[in-house]
Amino acid sequence: MAKWPISGGDGMSQDERRAYWESEHADHDYEGVFSISQDEGVIGPCVDAITRRGCRRVIVAGCGSNVALQQAIAERVPQVVSVTGVDFPRVVEVAARRTDDPRIGYVGADIAVDGCGVSGDCVITINSVLSDLDEENRALLRRFREALPEGGLLAGFFATIFTPLELGYLQPDRRMLDQVNLEECRFAEEQQGITQIFYTPLRLRAVLREAGFGLTRMEVVFFDSPELADHARAYYRLGDDPDVMAWELFVEAVAQ
């Protein structure tokens, strides 16, 4: 029995979920999604964690079609010998077309069902554990764990429901609060037309522990680069207050 399970879900089958993401990346060029993995504020902490932990074989799980992170890892971390992006098949087809570094490869898979298809000593994940189905998120994390040896690193960015909650209270019209279901950790994405789970910190810590990871770091990262701040203000219609921006949790955890 999972600890603090979240019931319900969007009712999508796993095939529908795959089709949704493949369409977002392959047919819509990922334009309808709040995208962060190209930003130095996101790349920097990941590169730093991989460097510090001496990881050589890196898996980018739920890599999407944007290749900036994979390229930065291959170019900036001298000891890295391979970077494998894993995502649904049509998504990695797009990413593979955008990469020519021989150290960077791709695996097309439903990670929750098939696993990552490769093993490594580090899994990086950026906003990819946010299915509306709690059990899928937990399955993804178990699959990440299976791809790592004991002591391997999981690092990445996780959205938390406290971000839209805070932004909602700071908005003059508090419109965003209508998109927040705090008890279920659910956020209704207006532009994507779907609902996603954004875990609270304690719940995420417990979900990670159940999947076999010991949390070593969880810190707030404000997306305050001009590009990401503008992107968030436009995407979430946040107005023009420069103190308003999106933020997420940067997490490092060790496979136990």
Ligand SMILES: C[S@@+](CC[C@H](N)C(=O)[O-])C[C@H]1O[C@@H](n2cnc3c(N)ncnc32)[C@H](O)[C@@H]1O
């Ligand atoms: C919000 S997007 C983030 C993409 C990328 N990490 C980025 O930051 O640009 C979530 C990604 O997770 C992938 N994903 C979600 N569930 C998955 C699963 N079960 N197997 C493989 N990929 C999955 C989606 O296809 C999508 O590319």
